[in-house]
Amino acid sequence: MSGHSYIKRPNRPLQIYAALFLVVLYVPVLFLPLFSFNTSIYVKFPLTGFTFQWYIELMDREPVWAALMNSLRVGVTTSLISTGFGIFAAKAITRYRLPGKGPLVGFIMLPLVVPGIIFGVALLILISRMGIPLSLYTVTIGHVIVCLPFAIATMIPRFEGFDPSIEEASADLGENAWWTFWRITFPMVFPGILASLLLTFTVSFDEFIMAFFLSGTDPTLPMYIWSQLRFPKEFPSILALASIILVVSFAMVFLGQWINRDAQATDSKSE
Amino acid sequence: MRGQDIPMPNQTALLPNTVRFRTLLQRSETTRGFALLSPTLLIMTVGILIPIGILVAMSFWTQVGFDFDTTLTTKNYQLAMDRPIYGALLRRSLWMSGMATIATVILSYPMAYFVAFHIHRNKMMWIVLITLPFWTSYLLRVFAWKVVLGYQGVINSALMALGLIDAPLEFLLYSQSAVVITLAHAWAAFAILPMYVSLEKIDKSLLEAATDLGDGPVARFLRITLPLSLPGVISACLLIFIPTTGDYITPTLLGGPDGAMIGNLIQKQFGAVNNWPMGATLSIILILSIGAISLSFMAFANFVRKRIS
Structure with missing residues (x-):
């Protein structure tokens, strides 16, 4: 269509701006891995030499491994619970006409917007009033609340993206609700479930504020990093640890988004 | 109406009146929806609504040593x-x-x-x-x-x-x-x-x-x-x-x-x-x-x- 031509004309300044934007978005974070391979314990230019020393030192640290295990346990539990609940919630939101749905969805999505400190201290108060000791379990509760909106938002486009008449056909052919779910709905939304598992795991793995208020004596990995930031001589090994976490997080989120890409493509499609 | 929302046969038998049957059918769709949403709503209520309620209550309390005086007062707000x-x-x-x-x-x-x-x-x-x-x-x-x-x-x-x-x-x-x-x-x-x-x-x-x-x-x-x-x-x-x-x-x-x-x-x-x-x-x-x-x-x-x- 010739009418579109002027819109399609490449806009050179805008292209340069976009490239710069991406550079600024990524470069500060890339300094972490850069300096984690530097021999000096000071984070400054000029670089002094290349080394794996900080990574090797990291391997010998008992607290790092303990914190990693804590984070993995919390992350896996959180992603399973929030994705599990999220599947049902996403189905309810997309498939059923519910009175007061708008406000309810808004309520569920609150943790995306409200400052984390508010929920952190509010949950801390509730938990301490109930006399429950702070532990990895309390951190997990906090993380489920943070992750549920992400899980639901990831799976809603999946449910919107497939025709409910397939489910109806299955029911008409005599399957009960349970088997319809396992044989029709589940395979159709499976990429969304996988994406949600990966994304919520990453969010929980990287989460700091809830962990800050709700963890007991067992630190998660971000809590461990926070506790080490005070010691200047620990800086290089923290850079190494941070770099590993960043690479793993980037990979998992990228994978999650990639698996779920066609759902999002249909969701935001207009042309 | 969707096929999956048809109630079980025994339920149908209990409800001969067609009007009541239809409202039940609609209601059952809503009920099913809320049933699916309930785990999420439960955790959000326990994790957000109740804590915020207690947060509001606590803002009217006072700290006494390591304990709280739960008499309601606006002292904190004045402070x-x-x-x-x-x-x-x-x-x-x-x-x-x-x-x-x-x-x-x-x-x-x-x-x-x-x-x-x-x-x-x-x-x-x-x-x-x-x-x-x-x-x-x-x-x-x-x-x-x-x-x-x-x-x-x-x-x-x-x-x-x-x-x-x-x-x-x-x-x-x-x-x-x-x-x-x-x-x-x-x-x-x-x-x-x-x-x-x-x-x-x-x-x-x-x-x-x-x-x-x-x-x-x-x-x-x-x-x-x-x-x-x-x-x-x-x-x-x-x-x-x-x-x-x-x-x-x-x-x-x-x-x-x-x-x-x-x-x-x-x-x-x-x-x-x-x-x-x-x-x-x-x-x-x-x-x-x-x-x-x-x-x-x-x-x-x-x-x-x-x-x-």
Whole structure:
């Protein structure tokens, strides 16, 4: 269509701006891995030499491994619970006409917007009033609340993206609700479930504020990093640890988004 | 009606009246929906509603040693009004997140515009690329800015190595601008998404019509694109302003004394100061201020939208 031509004309300044934007978005974070391979314990230019020393030192640290295990346990539990609940919630939101749905969805999505400190201290108060000791379990509760909106938002486009008449056909052919779910709905939304598992795991793995208020004596990995930031001589090994976490997080989120890409493509499609 | 909502045969047998049967059918759809939603609603009630309720109650209590006096009193609120430091920190937090919001929205708008109008293939790839950092550790992204802006950090040491400055620039770290830069950077992805969605929705034929009727690119942008994308801009503003106001990681790592925010004060009440009721009061004041500002902003923005369209 010739009418579109002027819109399609490449806009050179805008292209340069976009490239710069991406550079600024990524470069500060890339300094972490850069300096984690530097021999000096000071984070400054000029670089002094290349080394794996900080990574090797990291391997010998008992607290790092303990914190990693804590984070993995919390992350896996959180992603399973929030994705599990999220599947049902996403189905309810997309498939059923519910009175007061708008406000309810808004309520569920609150943790995306409200400052984390508010929920952190509010949950801390509730938990301490109930006399429950702070532990990895309390951190997990906090993380489920943070992750549920992400899980639901990831799976809603999946449910919107497939025709409910397939489910109806299955029911008409005599399957009960349970088997319809396992044989029709589940395979159709499976990429969304996988994406949600990966994304919520990453969010929980990287989460700091809830962990800050709700963890007991067992630190998660971000809590461990926070506790080490005070010691200047620990800086290089923290850079190494941070770099590993960043690479793993980037990979998992990228994978999650990639698996779920066609759902999002249909969701935001207009042309 | 959907096939899956047909009740079990035994239920049908119990209800001979067709009208009642139909209402039950409809009700059962609603009931099923709520049943599916119930685990989520339960956890959100236990995790949000009840804690916030207790937070409100506690804001009227007083701290006595390591225990609380649960007699209701507005003493904390009076104290918060009387001590200038609380008001000053709150105003500064609102000011700083306001600045970060404006900076983020202005800087992200062209990017959202670019992806919406100038990317035709692999749009999804661009969206993933832009939002990727947002999903990764907030703590580490703030930490990265500490490395960049530090006294002996990337910028200072690079400028010194190049011989452009003799002594490190001290204003980079531990300042309000350091906090504003970091907040803007950390929330950019959040700002782009809503603006991208509303730009993407704009009917391209409107732009053709404007061109055919003689509008140049600037007039076309100001009269069509910008007004139609305002809903996205408004949500972007709220999506950044609301969460950043309560941030305390960034001001702790990068703010220094001048860049402290209300979140730092709240966190101290639950830590070193150990005055939980005061912390609860400050949290409630923070929620109310954010709510009031957001509502007036929305009212104002809607007024502007009506005037220009």
